[in-house]
Structure formats: C-alpha cells, structure tokens
Amino acid sequence: MKPSLAKGTRDFSAIEVQKRQYIMNVLREEFELRGYDPIETPSFENLETLTGKYGEEGDRLIFKILRSGDFTSKIDEGAWANKDAKTLGAKVADKALRYDLTVPFARYVVQHQNEIAFPFKRYQMQPVWRADRPQKGRFREFYQCDADVVGSDSLWQEVELIHLYDAAFTRLGLGATIKVNNRKILAGMAEVLGISDDFVAFTVAIDKLDKVGASGVLDEMTKQGLNSTAIATFGQWLEAGLTLEALSALLQDSEEGKIGLEEMNFVLTNAVEGLQDSRLVFDFTLARGLNYYTGTIFEVAADGVAMGSVGGGGRYADLTSIFGLKNTSGVGISFGLDRIYLCLEELDLFPEAVAGKASILFANFGEAEAASAYGWVQKLVANGVRAELYPDAAKLKKQFDFADKKQVPYMAMVGTNEMAADAIPVKNLATGAQESKTLEEIIALVRG
C-alpha cells in the first residue's frame, strides 16, 4: 500500500515543529502574563454540542464521526429513501471533531461552573478540524490558540485582548492590522434601514466591500432580495462615507446602534493607549460569519502578505445559555497558528535560534571502545549537554555522513588509545579542526 496523507493534513518535521513551538511559546507567555490559565478539551464532542452554533455554512463544515456500532439499523427506510442528508447524518453520526475552541470552551464553563472563579480567563492551544476544501493557508486540520474571558461585561476585556494581539504580533515581528467593529452597530444599521429580518444577508453583503466595491455590495444586496429603498439609502451612506462620526448621526433612532457606538468608542480610545507596532482600525464592513457574536468583533490581517486573517474573535453575550448558564457574557480572540507560521516564513521572520542546539556525537570504533565512549556520553548528558553514541561500529565515513546529515557540530573519537584517557579528540565538523579535550572543556565547548 502506498503511503499518503488525508486531504488537507500535513506532517511536521523537526524544524517545523521547532518553529511552531517558538510561536506557541511567545503566545503562551503573553497569555500567562495577563492571567490566562491553560485548559484542554477533547478533540471530539457530541454532535449536538457543535451543530447550530456556527451558522449554516459552519454546520456543513463539521467533521462528523461515524457511529461505531451497527448504525444501519437505526435508519428507517423512509429517511434512507428520501436521501435526506441532514436527518440521516444525525442517525449515522453522533460525535464530531471540534470546529473551533470557543464552543467547547462554553460547554466547559457551564459544566465546571461551580469549580471556576468568574471572571474566568483561559487559554487553549489545540487543533481544530474543518471539512473545507484546502487552498492557500487553509487546511482541514489546523491549530487555534485562543484566549477568552467569561463572566464579565467589562469592555476592559476587549481592550486587554487588543493589547494581547498587539503584544504577540509585535514580539513575533509581524506587522498586523487589528480590525474592530461591533455587531450592535451592524444591527443598528439594519434596524434604521428597516431590514432587521435580513440581518445575515445584510452583513454578508457588507463584508464584501473591499473585494467588490460599493456597487458590488449593492448588487449583492439586490441579489439577496433586500428591500430596494433600503439598498438605495445604504448606497447613499456608502457614498458619504461611514465613519464613526457619520454613524452616530445615522443611528440616532436605534437604541442598539447607539450602544454599539458607545462601546466601540470606549474600546478604541482606551486601546490606542500603549499600542506597540500593530495598527488598530475601525472597519464597519467587518461582520464575521459565526452567528454567536453579539458585541465587539475582531479580525487581524498580517501586513505585507496575501493571507486570510491570522486571528479573529469577538464578544458572545449568550453562548453559555445554550448549555444552561444564563447571563454570562464572554469575549475572546483566536490566533491562527498555521497562518502565522506561513506569514513568518514568507517574510523570513523566524529567528536563527529556533534550530536545534549544539550537540556532540561519539564515534563507535568497536565494542570496548563504545563502552568507554558511552561513559563519556552519560557524563555529558548529566551535565546538560546533548550527546549521543553512534550505535554501530560502522565505517567512519558512514558515521561522519550521519553527523553531517543530522547537523551535529562536534564529533568525539574514543579509540583504543583513548579508552582510559582523561582527554579525547574532538573534531569540529564545520572547520575540520581536531583537538584533545577534557570533560570540562567539552562541556564548555558544546554549550557554547
């Protein structure tokens, strides 16, 4: 059988894992500095925990897990004959791989509500799965690194999360534009236009502004069947420019819209203080597809790279109520590890040091010599120096080739003459220089 990977998945080799760990270490430090604690949840959940949380499109992209028993007996003939995928799906599968980290987190909070102290701040770095078609920067298995707070309505949380984004991307050296909006502003616009019932279609159209332009957005709205006078009015708004100032006049008659603007102003004025390298911009076209967002929403684009968003998030006032915990508002952000990786790679921003540390390989000259060499290896390892013995008494050429390929910088030669010696020949493989060294000298040399 020919080995191959499942669609949209990847293997990670040593250097890639090291680079990924570098990113995760930065994120972990920034999370923990601000009081977020780590949790983990299972890779799969009950199907009903996940369905209906991500919108229609999202439901389609959930990876379902086939029931392990005799699922065929649970299907009645009528449903099978109708080929109704939705009903059949629930019969055939009752578990699913997690689609994001937010919904499992909401489930976690409700289930552990008596053990945790609110406001509860957690971070989580785990893979998620989506049954999407792969393309640039899009995989079917990828990592999200999330920070969320639940149990506080305070807008200071939003401010902190913006600073968290800024601090992380600044440290990674990745120029980032943090776009923010507020769902209540969008809702207010729909309300004033009298198209609240078509809110989703409205946001989908608006979201395309930078891609298709103003006329494209209006065409899209027409295609979605929105009220034509509303579309015309919105066209005038677009022409005049939808700044925060303009919106405060336009949304006078919407209570929700006014609240949204208030919130947005608070977040913006407080978040610009102490911002490092990232740009923070209000973007009224930012909508986000996940339908559990209710207030502030975030999205981060990396500067200088053509890549989808490298992060996103927002406030969800009521996500836990689906699981039975009311009046508990949460807000959180997500870092897209895989896309951040691609950006850092493309812009050549990984530091040299992520590659493996220095180490030393002991050549194997035979049974007795190997035993002596292994004694050296043990002493070095005990002193925190990466050392290993070549396991077989192979030809030296082969042992050197191995060291080269593994990029081991030093090789030690414990031959018959050195078996009892206090100092042994150590060769620098890059320069070819060879010198006799004691244990202390080797420790100093390899540690650099």
Next chain:
RNA sequence: GUGAUUGUAGCUCAGCUGGUUAGAGCGCCGGAUUGUGGUUCCGGAGGUCGCGGGUUCGAACCCCGUCUUUCACCCCA
C-alpha cells in the same frame, strides 16, 4: 458545495504527432578507501506511468469516471 488545475523512481522533473526495452539530475546502496567526512571515479538497486474503465493493431500520451495536488469562489484561522 461551484469552477479550474495537477499526478511519471525516495525528491525535482524530461518523455516529440499514439509506435520497440520509460529517461536525467539529485538522493540511496556497494566499491576504489579496515581509525578521520564533505571532493572525485566506478558499479548497483529502485517505476502497478495516481486508480478504474474505454478507444486503438498499439496508450505515460486520446476519451470517460474516480482519487489526489494546487488555485479561485463560498466561507474562514
């Protein structure tokens, strides 16, 4: 889900208009060279031409289906 695109040795790729036994470079294994590598030279192994069907005297090449790759749309990190 829609529309394109890709698949030949471990890797990167040639392979003419359909015509004998499908090639190269790199890598791998062995030797020149039994305790000092990277160079060089010599030899060797390695291929169901993604898979299934069809057309043809004959298919890596043409047709259909399918899987896979990459890209765009939708949506998203």
